[in-house]
Amino acid sequence: MTLNHQEIELIDSFEQIAVDIHPTAKEGSRAVAQEIAALIKAKQAAKETCVLGLATGSTPKYLYAELVRLHKEEGLSFKNVVTFNLDEYYPIEPDALQSYNRFMKEQLFKHIDIPEGNYFVPDGTLPKEKMKAYCEEYERRIESAGGIDLQVLGIGNNGHIGFNEPGASVNSHTRLVTLDNSTRLANGFEFPNMSQVPRLAITMGIGTIFKAKRVLLMAWGSHKAKIVRRAVEGHYSDQVPASLLQQHPNCRFVIDEQAAQELTRYKEPWLTGDCEWTPSLRRKAVTGLAMKLDKPILMLTDKDYNENGLNDLIVQYGSAYELNIEEFNGIRDTITGWPGGKPGAPLPKHPERSEPSPKRVLIFSPHPDDDIISMGGTFIRLHEQGHDVHVAYQTSGNIAVTDEFVLRFIDFAVGFEGMFDIDRSKSSQILDEAKAFLKIKKPSQKDTPEIRAIKGLIRRCEAKATCRYVGIKEENIHFQNLPFYETGLVEKKPMGEEDVQLTMQLLREVKPHQIFCAGDLADPHGTHKVCLDIVFEALNRLKHEAFMKDCWVWLYKGAWQEWDIHEIEMAVPMSPDQVVQKRLGIFIHQSQKDVVPFQGTDLREFWQRAEDRNANTAELYDKLGLQKYAAMEAFVRYHFM
Template structure:
């Protein structure tokens, strides 16, 4: 389902020579800006399966030759599906790993091998423990050694790689700074396996895994750039638009120590494997008309016209024939008519996305409006992955839907308890203790419970899962904040739903796969409400994956229900969260937010006090969530204004998911 939606929002356009993949000359023309061979797949699943098949093929060939297959393996979200697919091949097809030798790419230092955040533990649980690889064939990086012994260990590690004949296939992810392994910006191209200091951005991104940045190790052990480049084949994986910018620098940019992944351009057999979102900044996707003739569909024309406005710093209606011709877009004029005709059409299309009536305007002509006028009072479900995504991402629209009389339900899909700090727990139990003490309740029992919690937190290690009692308190903190936000927005208490999807409730950052129970909980709510509108988070670049899983669960539930008669009257709108906004050519509904409404939205976000002042999951962006939301909303309004639309304070933007 997500793959189908990705295809809608990633209109790369088709080159007129559609068979260029089979023609070496045309292929080299289309990819002429790319210095590393790059394959774009429709989804991470599709790309992962292709790579798993390649790995399996190498293993089988080596087995026939009675040789060992040597793999260098990274860990993290990028290769996760590859390992799942290889495990599936092992269990279903009998793929054996008895002739495989593996070398781990990286490890935090210092860290125990059984720590929750240990890369060694992570890859063992995801992969090694589920296949028949001999334990003696696994070479990890020992992060328990004293630092004075690390140099000798790393030298021995390099010698072990050489002894087995070198690495046949090196699998890598890529960090937002361009690190491969944990070779941070500034790493030398001749570096070998060694201990390194972690970049501040890397530590900030990892903070959620360690329940706070202060717990993230400042060092790591990693294969060096030279170690990686010695591999016979290298495959780099990247998924989601959050990786699009660094993939463009890696593949099309200059070789630089500031972008360590750019050193991969030196390798003769390196392939970059991305989904459509991660490949979105590559020239052949972002501006294919600058490379060769393309087939101009309506969405690609809109994308190109918006790009042209930004290039020449003009609003749409001031573009001329010469602007089109000078920027590789003369074919549009030849095919679609004069610049004036194209400009008018695109201007009107963008103008028609703007509406102050996100639930539809009653008794109005809705021919060119993004939403229907009937029924004039709609039943609405706003699905919020975490207990604050609703107000962060579409708080202004939510307030307007309620103000305009629609029956608004808000459904929080997961508890979000991982994002609550231990300090907040202590603050709340202090309040509970003081309050209940004054009421002469069973203070001994309460005190005993609170002492147990205090003792655990005082001695808690950063790789420990919270006690059930603590997780319960953290959940209640998020529930209370969400209820306060809904009260502020005048959403009925009976319309506030806490789904607590089971996939999330592991107690750790690593979640379970989505299951039938998760989908059923969502489907049951949809059946109960029978909404005319569903709003859901389409923010697939959430670095922790929860948004993607929550959206997939909604899509699966909708797929089960789509044949119901009442579902024919249901429209699904996708918003984006704290990480990215829809590209303007994809936006299908833009709701203007006035200065007063923006302040009301901010106040609703402020009800989520546990997520202010250094929240647990800020990622690599130091701005608080309300600041990101306002900057993004104002930025969208500014883009509309620069294209020649009316000037608004801010916009919240939506894309429609058509499931029928």
């Protein structure tokens, strides 16, 4: 986006904190890494110590990876660097899987040349009665190091920075705090279950953060968009701790385009100056106005447009009537009961081609239930309409099976042998050893390969049962078990060459006319994003092969969010009976029912989320004046050529 001086001034009237927007999280992270590297080098040239304040969590992972690359490939030295971490759970052992101490060593410290005594992470092992003195000493260490030159921050969904929850004082210092329940829920994916998520944490205070000479807050993904807007454009308030940074003399937010979507310059760019009225922006403006005024599109008037900053759009079209008709018809044409195209009925404005028919369809499902949760109605309809449907389960999904569920299946297997007097074999020994391990397993302990295999088998069986329920042939079910996922931990490896090769191999085997894959980047532990990147890389490498010239790619959203109404290019309606049919398909995944592993801040079960989301999409179409359906599944086309 190119902005002129007048537009920048208008943006400044909305944004109270400087904001840098990058296309992706990786590009934004690289920019921050370059800024840190320049500071380190400047300090080295002056023979001074560089003091950094560091954050943990998923947000800074790309940043730390880039700093490691700069060290290994470009010789960036950290010998003059001293670091202080923002926070740590309490109580927690430093080598626990969820410990921020361990996180920093794994992500950064053990890969660079920083001296061992130069990095400090709050100690989560001390007795509570010693914490006050320890926190005071942590503050003194920062001051004796010369104060923090640059503080890196993330932002929580409730606006917390560090573990400074809503209501934290602007004058607060390093201390022991109680975690807000929303924060515990958001971080719950790191732990086996919610009962094991710590209720306390040690955190630098907002006053401590404010002493930093420079502050960079990073935010990636659409799930951070609303809180970014509140922090940047909202009122300065301790109820949104990040908004207090509006008063810091040298603070900047570094975000990706997804996290910027709620900022006025993205959401309503016409309010910040002249804009180019692309078809996408025009639909965004019209649907946004209709929703804001709670009117069907065809009821919008010239006055409505003029009073909401959209006069230029009316000037371009001549009248609201002409504009309304065009946009109404465009949205109407996204609705189809034929997601694979209607054979023998070429419709120029239909979302999908009528030919070839039937189509070979390949659905990529990041976890073994995303197919039925995210597009179950469309999945079923594609099969019923005669298409050759394949499903590729990209990962085993084994970390999302609880130990209790594994014990239930082990008891069944052992009981089955006993009931039918089957000889105890190697499999029985494995089951016995697995059961013994689970009985003594510590909360932070990694599963054995055998346990992970059992958990993966449970999910594989559920996925196969779902395909049988839909009617998919067994030879059309593909379990990829992509290697990036198989760490046994919530934290996954980056996309690797083997992941891409396995995906290319499958694409060449199926030669699909139509691909569906998860475009949902808001899942708590990032698996969807990696799976999508793998598919995109495979498509990019194969795009010149003959079969790809007749292949269309559609993106669906997962359990956590839906496409905005103006983005939707294909909406597949569902009747009340079809909603129930989809629900029963989701119920097959019993290991994911009742207690949702890694649910984030949403307490609903997956089937509830899916139904609510699909019903809400249908309701939006209804409010805009379109046909009323019980539910709708929405898709956006991805152009890879």
